[in-house]
Amino acid sequence: MLVDGVFSGGGIKGFALVGALQVLEDKEIYFDRVAGTSAGAIMACFIAAGYTADEIEKALDELDVATFLDEPRTLVSLPFMKWINLYFRMGLYQGKALEKWFYEKLADKDVYTFDDLPAGALKLIASDLTNGKMIVLPDDLENYGINPEKFLISRALRMSCGVPFFFQPVKLKVSGGESIVVDGGVLSNFPIWLFEDEDNRKEHPILGLKLSSPKDHIDPHKIKNGLNLFEALFSTMKNAHDERYISRTHEKSIIFIPVENYSATQFDLDDETKENLIEIGRNRTLQFLESWKYSPF
Numbered sequence: 001m002l003v004d005g006v007f008s009g010g011g012i013k014g015f016a017l018v019g020a021l022q023v024l025e026d027k028e029i030y031f032d033r034v035a036g037t038s039a040g041a042i043m044a045c046f047i048a049a050g051y052t053a054d055e056i057e058k059a060l061d062e063l064d065v066a067t068f069l070d071e072p073r074t075l076v077s078l079p080f081m082k083w084i085n086l087y088f089r090m091g092l093y094q095g096k097a098l099e100k101w102f103y104e105k106l107a108d109k110d111v112y113t114f115d116d117l118p119a120g121a122l123k124l125i126a127s128d129l130t131n132g133k134m135i136v137l138p139d140d141l142e143n144y145g146i147n148p149e150k151f152l153i154s155r156a157l158r159m160s161c162g163v164p165f166f167f168q169p170v171k172l173k174v175s176g177g178e179s180i181v182v183d184g185g186v187l188s189n190f191p192i193w194l195f196e197d198e199d200n201r202k203e204h205p206i207l208g209l210k211l212s213s214p215k216d217h218i219d220p221h222k223i224k225n226g227l228n229l230f231e232a233l234f235s236t237m238k239n240a241h242d243e244r245y246i247s248r249t250h251e252k253s254i255i256f257i258p259v260e261n262y263s264a265t266q267f268d269l270d271d272e273t274k275e276n277l278i279e280i281g282r283n284r285t286l287q288f289l290e291s292w293k294y295s296p297f
Contacts, residue, residue, distance in 0.1 A: 001294075003207040005031040005047070007040030008190035009183070010211030011163065012266050013259040014039030015060065015274050019281025020209050020255060021053035027289060032204055035123040035194045037184040039211070041160040045102070045153055048122040049109040057278065059105060066268060068098045072168075090180075091168030095158055098167070103154035114138040114156075115149035125184030125191050126159040129169070134187040135159075136194070144174045160184045190242040192254070205294045208254040255288045257281050 007017055017040065024030075036044035046056050072094055106112065114122065124137040135141075137156040138148035159170045162182045172179040184191075192208045223232050246254070259280060262273070 001029050002032045002204050003029060003294075004033045004195040004204045005035070005044070006190065006192045006194065006206065006208045007034070007036035007043045008208070008210040008212070009036070009038030009040050009185040010189075010259065011039055011263070012065065012269055013211050013262050013277060014043060015269075015277035016211060016257045016259050016281035016284075017043045017209055018053060018057045018060065019278035019283075020257060020285040021047070021056065021281075022278075023282050023285040023289070024207075025053050029207070033121050033123075033195060035125075035191055036160075037125040037189050037191060038161050038163070040190070040209070041124045041157055041184065042102075043209075044122060044124065045106065045157050048117055049106050049111040049153075051109065061271075061274070063101070068095075068101070069093050089168050091162075091165060093167050095162060095167035095170075098161065099154055099158040102157045103152070106153055111153065113150050113152055117153075122153070123191075123194050124156050124160045125188050126156070126162075126170075126181050127184055127186040128172075128179050128181055129186075130179040134184070135181065136191075144172060144179070146172075146174075188242055190246075192242070193245050206253055210254055210256050211259050212256060213258040213260060214251065214256050252291075252293055255285055257284045 007014075010016075021043070031047050034044035034047050036042070043056070046059075051059070069092075071092065072089055103112075111117065123139065126135045126137060127133075128135050137159065138151055141148040141151055155170070159172070159181045160183065161167070162169055164182045164186065170181040172181050190208065190210050192206065195203070195206050223229050257280060259277060262277060266273075
């Protein structure tokens with residue numbers, strides 16, 4: 001069975017998406033077109049490049065995610081320099097190691113640019129802070145004077161995964177200067193609207209995989225200090241647009257994977273935690289398929 005898949009962001013919690021994908025493959029449910037934001041963008045890119053669920057798990061299992069924490073080089077190595085870099089470079093880590101890994105893994109499947117994939121097979125979300133707008137990659141690149149077909153998918157993926165303040169933003173060179181681009185989750189963490197046309201028609205059933213519980217099962221934010229306020233602010237920005245849309249569509253086509261108790265930026269995950277996340281994805285997808293209206297099971 002062919003479906004169009006949309007994967008939400010969620011940082012390191014994205015390991016749960018691997019378990020979900022394994023179950024879908026076992027049930028012979030495959031993706032024709034895929035889209036995603038941040039961690040969901042990684043999953044979408046790997047699927048579009050031809051990776052199987054087990055291959056993705058193997059690649060992630062062999063990966064030391066701490067290697068992505070590439071701090072900028074400085075002449076003076078002092079603790080406070082990290083915060084100086086945060087101020088002037090707008091991020092604690094460069095993100096170059098992350099982008100290099102994306103490039104190498106896609107290259108293993110002979111996939112480099114969007115031209116190496118069928119037209120419309122892959123769409124990623126990023127956020128243009130300079131112009132205050134959402135970017136759908138590769139579709140919107142023409143608006144920046146960039147040939148979308150020749151644009152590196154690894155670069156687009158790095159843009160979609162650029163968690164603000166954690167990774168330095170991507171500076172997209174355009175004719176009028178540059179645009180500061182960060183994580184797509186700032187504006188749309190779960191772009192399930194991408195594969196519907198103006199008449200609300202679907203070429204294939206749309207299956208969403210969202211790294212959270214349904215909205216009515218999520219506890220309210222507890223805001224008692226400035227850090228809580230920032231976390232609640234960022235969470236609200238990520239979800240407000242998508243939740244409003246989801247409320248007007250069929251939630252029965254979304255696999256909600258409850259991983260709220262895990263950190264999105266815990267890059268030192270142990271093997272047990274990784275397996276727990278994968279198992280949550282497996283179990284929740286099995287439960288979902290029992291009642292999915294498009295499911296033959």
